[in-house]
Amino acid sequence: MTEEDIMSNFMKEYNEIRKNAKLLHFTDAEIDEIFLNGLKHVKTPKSTTFTKITKIILSIVLISLVIYVLLYIHQPTSSLVLRNVQSFIYPGFKVIRNLGIPIISLFPALTALYDETCLVENPYFHVTNLDCYPCEHVHSVINLTGLSLNHSFYESGTPFVINDQRNLVFFADLVNLYQENSIIFDQNAPWMITSNNKSFKHIGNVLNNNNIQFSKDNFVHWRINRMLPARIIRKLFPRPSFISEWSGQSIERYVLIDGPKSPGYSLPSFECSYVFVVQGSGERDIILEATPECKDNCRRIPIRLKPSYILWYNWWYWKPLSLPAENSTNVSISYVSSHCL
Structure with missing residues (x-):
């Protein structure tokens, strides 16, 4: 009707x-x-439904408040619950894992989430009362090439560059490394690329023998967060000489491939606070922008990163921008990683 x-x-x-x-x-x-x-005396279904939903929401809020008070404020209840729950934690995780196996079997790509330290980054993260002394009196990025660096200096957070006297890394070197280890790269880090070229769906589209010529305005940012491909890529980008072997390097790293006219972008954030950028070949202009917590105390600092130079900074105080170098004609190959000192 x-x-x-x-x-x-x-x-x-x-x-x-x-x-x-x-x-x-x-x-x-x-x-x-x-x-x-x-x-x-007539009640519409809509008003009745709204009343039921309101009652359910209020009930959930009330129950949540009661649970919070009992578990986090009332110490005797909190201790009692913890003593009795601990024995069920591992069996509970085992049940959840068994329940998830059919889902993983249907969507095997979800296994890539195992290696993620953070699934969703908090865009509103803000540090209150951050002491900005490492950047307050910095007017330029100093060149410390040839000097002996100790822990106290590069742990201070003051940015610097150093020529590590390493071999240059060109686009053809990346192609050769991929061809020699394509199985490992395709299994562990194929889809983790960002590019303005829609034909680049995975790293195999970029690093193949037919793509030696890289367009001037193209960029490809290749993210690696697994141990096997990370070990291989370190053949081209070894650990900087001034960093101690005992410091903890993050597994996550990026290989940035930029044409001489590619657009600018912000360098990625990392789990570890001390970040280094290795310029394998080509040039990029880096702008060290002070973080929102320090923008009133610290100034922006530009620097041109030349081949074989390494930029060191602390992301607590700086959020760098990478821009195409003026008058540059070569493809830029950069490698970015972080250390937890």
């Missing part, structure tokens, strides 16, 4: 009731009052 049919039947019943009421000598005013009193 359509809405028009329902309204037509309603009006027929309505007129019939009014006609019978008049036969019983009711006035029009009395008939209208009877209808209004009857409608006051």
Whole structure:
């Protein structure tokens, strides 16, 4: 039955009731009052549903508050729950894992999430009362090539560059490394690329023998966060000489391939706070922008990163931008990683 049919039947019943009421000598005013009193007791399904949803939400909030008070504020209850729950933690995780196996079997690409330290980055993360002394009196990025660096200096957070006297890394070197280890790269880090070239769906599209020529305005940012490909890529980009072998390097790293006219972008964030950028070949202009917590105390600092130079900074104080170098004609190959000192 359509809405028009329902309204037509309603009006027929309505007129019939009014006609019978008049036969019983009711006035029009009395008939209208009877209808209004009857409608006051009618509840629409929408209002009823809304009332039920409101009650459910309030109940959940109330239960959550009670649980929070009992587990985090009332110490005797918290201790009792912890003592009794601990024995169920590992069996519970085992049950969850077994329940997840069919899902992983249907969507094997989800296994890549195992290696993620953070699935969703908090865009509103902000450090309150951050001491900005490492960047307050920095007016330029100093060149420390040839100097002996100790822990106290590069742990201070002051940015610097150093020529590590390493071999240059060109686009052809990346192609050769990929061709020699394509199985490992395709299994462990194929899809983790960002590019403005829609034909680059995975790293195999980029690093193949037919793609030696890289367009001037193209960029490809290749992210690696697994141990096997990370070990291989370190053949081209070994650990900087001034960093101690005992420091903890993050597995996550990026290989940035930029044409001489590719657009600018912000360097990625990392788990470890000390970040280094190795310029394998080509040139990029890096702008060290002070973080929001330090922008009132620290200034922006530009530097041109030349081949074989390494830029060192702390992302607590700096959020660098990478821009194409003026008058550059070569493809830029950069390698970015981080250390937890």
